[in-house]
Amino acid sequence: xxxxxxxxxxxxxxxxxxxxxxYFNDQDSRLDAIQEMMYQLWKSYPSFDQRxxxxxxxxxxxxxxxxxxxxxxxxxxxxxxxxxxxxxxxEHTADQEEQSAQLRRAxxxxxxxxxxxxxxxxxxxxxxxxxxxxxxxxxxVSVRLVRIKKELEKRxxxxxxx
Numbered sequence: 752x753x754x755x756x757x758x759x760x761x762x763x764x765x766x767x768x769x770x771x772x773x774y775f776n777d778q779d780s781r782l783d784a785i786q787e788m789m790y791q792l793w794k795s796y797p798s799f800d801q802r803x804x805x806x807x808x809x810x811x812x813x814x815x816x817x818x819x820x821x822x823x824x825x826x827x828x829x830x831x832x833x834x835x836x837x838x839x840x841x842e843h844t845a846d847q848e849e850q851s852a853q854l855r856r857a858x859x860x861x862x863x864x865x866x867x868x869x870x871x872x873x874x875x876x877x878x879x880x881x882x883x884x885x886x887x888x889x890x891x892v893s894v895r896l897v898r899i900k901k902e903l904e905k906r907x908x909x910x911x912x913x
Contacts, residue, residue, distance in 0.1 A: 756793065759809075763805060763806045766806060767785045767788045768781075768785065770810070770813040770817050771817065773858060773859070773866050773867075787820055788812065792812050792813075810876075810884045854903070857903050864895075867884075868895055869896070869899050
């Protein structure tokens, strides 16, 4: 079990990083959350029944862990320097980085469930997979995605019009 688990987690490690980046603003919180995700993955691995892909199961565990971690640490809101403060951006990619940062900020304002849905969608998961991971029906995922996209578009238009 140890080697298989480690191999599967290593192949899908980006999932934990993406989930933590969506839900946590500062590096310390992201690292703490990832550590908790790894612990929860290890603890629940014996119950992984292989009816779904490992990555789908891992998304589910990581998202649930992030949400639980957020609830536990709601009062601990430490604001740290933005990553852009640590280096001078390359002029070539400054616009792209700024657009990505704007999108991340807009996503960070969504509800926890909607953050999960848009993250999975942006990662290329099918509606069926998003449904399986979140526990929502496929039609509910579809409706929510339409609303999420409209909300993000509205927020981004406000940002760029200022």
